[in-house]
Amino acid sequence: MKSLEPQLVSGLFPRLATRFQAERDALIELDGKVGDSDLGLTMSKAFIAARDAVAALAEPDLPTQMKAAGAAIAKAAPSTMGTLMATGFLHGSKALADAKNLDAAALAAFWDAYAKGVAHRGKAALGDKTVLDVLDPIARCFEAQAADGADLEMATKASAKVAADALEATKDLVAQHGKAAAFQEKSRGVQDAGGTVAFILVEELNLFIQDMASAG
Numbered sequence: 001m002k003s004l005e006p007q008l009v010s011g012l013f014p015r016l017a018t019r020f021q022a023e024r025d026a027l028i029e030l031d032g033k034v035g036d037s038d039l040g041l042t043m044s045k046a047f048i049a050a051r052d053a054v055a056a057l058a059e060p061d062l063p064t065q066m067k068a069a070g071a072a073i074a075k076a077a078p079s080t081m082g083t084l085m086a087t088g089f090l091h092g093s094k095a096l097a098d099a100k101n102l103d104a105a106a107l108a109a110f111w112d113a114y115a116k117g118v119a120h121r122g123k124a125a126l127g128d129k130t131v132l133d134v135l136d137p138i139a140r141c142f143e144a145q146a147a148d149g150a151d152l153e154m155a156t157k158a159s160a161k162v163a164a165d166a167l168e169a170t171k172d173l174v175a176q177h178g179k180a181a182a183f184q185e186k187s188r189g190v191q192d193a194g195g196t197v198a199f200i201l202v203e204e205l206n207l208f209i210q211d212m213a214s215a216g
Contacts (some may be wrong), residue, residue, distance in 0.1 A: 091117030
């Protein structure tokens with residue numbers, strides 16, 4: 001499958017909402033190790049709001065869907081991670097301005113803008129043990145896949161694998177930002193909670209694309 005039409009892409013958001021509801025308690029537990037334990041609740045609320053906002057659109061194109069999702073997340077989850085996720089979707093929506101359908105090139109543009117938006121808003125750098133340490137590898141993988149002419153199934157599968165590896169690698173890092181930074185060395189050995197959110201996003205995207213390809 002080379003591309004997916006916008007009206008079909010909208011089906012991703014109910015899946016994200018369901019996934020983050022299912023992951024709520026796990027994210028609460030993970031966040032509680034070096035944070036304030038609210039991540040599971042905020043991400044669940046955020047993606048329920050995103051799902052509802054996209055569902056309310058009439059014949060939405062790709063940038064409109066992502067912009068609506070970002071705005072809904074910003075309103076529903078005005079926490080640090082909620083703000084970063086909203087920023088990512090809003091920046092990503094601008095990168096999709098000329099995209100008619102979702103393909104590997106569109107995903108590369110979206111995730112590159114997403115990662116850069118989060119980095120700028122969060123003032124984070126690679127190696128700081130933040131969501132960026134998973135987002136940036138995702139973006140770079142999609143760029144490589146697009147350059148190789150990969151179809152959607154190949155591109156998303158490869159990026160999900162890269163995201164899993166990047167998330168595992170965050171265990172070796174020491175937190176430099178937010179409440180987790182207060183734990184310093186105690187944060188070593190624990191996978192980054194924000195990075196876990198990024199991994200869930202791209203893993204669910206991959207599962208969605210694989211299901212759509214099988215159904216098609």
